[in-house]
Amino acid sequence: MLVNTLLLALREIRRNVLRSALTILGIVIGVAAVIVMVTIGGGATAQVTEQIASMGSNLLMVRVGQHRGPGASSAAPAFDLADAQAIAREIPAITAVAPSASQRLVAVYGNQNWSTTVNGIDNEFFKVRNWTVDAGRQFLDSELRAGKAVCLLGETVRKELFGDQSPLDSLVRLGSFSCQVVGVLEAKGQSTFGSDQDDLVLVPLRTFQRRIAGNQDISLIQVSVAEGRSTDKAKSDIEFLMRERRRIIGSENDNFQVMDMKELTRMLTGTTQILTALLSAVAAVSLLVGGIGIMNIMLVSVTERTREIGIRLAIGALEREVLLQFLVEAVVLSSFGGLVGILLAVSGSVGLARLLNIPFIFNPGIVLIAFLFSAAVGVIFGYFPARKAARLDPIDALRHE
């Protein structure tokens, strides 16, 4: 009986191909939006997580101000070198402390120029970030102490300024001063949302403070916690120390932030969440519109087929059999929309993932849920028209023109 009903539904849908196709459009878009959202969002999150893991799960970032979500931060006095030294001196269980300051500048070589971020660092930076130098060398202690005009280039900057040439020993101009290239950093690759990790120039911290910033400010202190020791403990120790050093008392809010990788992940995936919320709204509206479309078409279909319904009832079809027939038709229609949406979304996600440079992670769970949801839309919005059909009076239905 159910097989017959199913075949019947398929035949009815085939009879109105164009109408059926237009009807399921809303469901297609809704289902596709849900799947794309989850797939791309999942890929982006996975990438962020992986990047952060590559930085080391034992990394703590001490930053100025309070960062609440992407972009939002409040102004606060900067750190200085003494803060970093205090952390290194007083916090147990840490292996490296890397203070740094940064500024966006244009790097110029010959007639090539490239806008990039210049970071003032010391050699601890390489330890906390697990970063190595590909060609050339790190800074010498003498260069760090004296604030020499030397620099290391990120892979992107090297490529933009030097192309195929070797940059070593060349002079690159950063804003108003020139520095000698002593090395090129190992390539780390593109990160999420187009931010390129290799788009940077490193100079000794002292050089940065004297020649570029003109002050002693430190904007970021990166701390590496010893293997097997609690990052939470180190985090709260640093917070306590910094509150003391910055004279924050009692219930006053911190004007700095110690972020571990969990918080960093949350901050970096903030954009994904906004995107997810947006696409969820699109999906919800599409599914609603799709459902209403199906209800509308089923009502039309019931009216068109009143005589058929009359014949079926006259021959002895029960109310629930007629109800089932139209309900199955609505569900077949909407699940078909779901299937098309799934196919569209999966192929679209593969392309989009490649475009955004994030991994494509197939999530069978969400595909199943989306499919069931589309079927449920059919049940919900198909029920009313189906009931209308089932409740028809056989003799009235037979007389219907």
Place this chain on the structure above:
Amino acid sequence: MPAQVEQQQPPPLVELQGVTKIYGSGTAEMQALRGVDLRIAEGEFVAVMGPSGSGKSTCMNILGCLDTPTGGRYLFKGVDVGALSRNQRALLRRHHLGFIFQGFNLLNRTSALENVELPLIYRGVPTRERHRRAAAALAVVGLAGWERHTPGELSGGQQQRVAIARAIVTEPAVLLADEPTGNLDTARSLEIMELLTAFNREQGITVIMVTHEQEMAAFAGRAILFRDGLVAEDQDNGEGR
């Protein structure tokens, strides 16, 4: 004497007691049946006659459990149909009644075979047996080889015969036929009448048939004449033709 006979017999297959049917209301009120009393026993072949608008189809619809009377009672095998639920009446139609409509009422864009199969589907007959029985029913009405044709591809007479095949394929207890030969030439009509007579004689199917033609009514063992929503005459033809 009739009273004595009735005492010995089981309850009639169908019985109408003072059945009235009113269409519309107020000034548009139309009294199609004005108190019909009728008893038909199992195995009878009854012809229903009467002028157009006298209430024949209305009465058939009530007998077929498609419509409900405004007043009076309808007993099927002694059961008051008025007391049955919608679903119970549907089951009564499914298992005991076959209906040949005045219009053909076939499913459009659906093959003759599938049209005939329809009542078997609702009876839950397995696919293979369904095909076999539907094809056999079509053969009985002389439409072997026309199984794949849709109503749109069949003549009026052929459509009428598909409708007959659909009504008999379930071998119902009662066959209600509203002008089954209305669209057929005399030769075809006579063939159909032979068919109905055969069903009646050989399978004991009770046949109630509306017709305008005396020639067709002659096949029946009993003729009922309707006039203005009332049974005007009820005469026994003996063994019919």
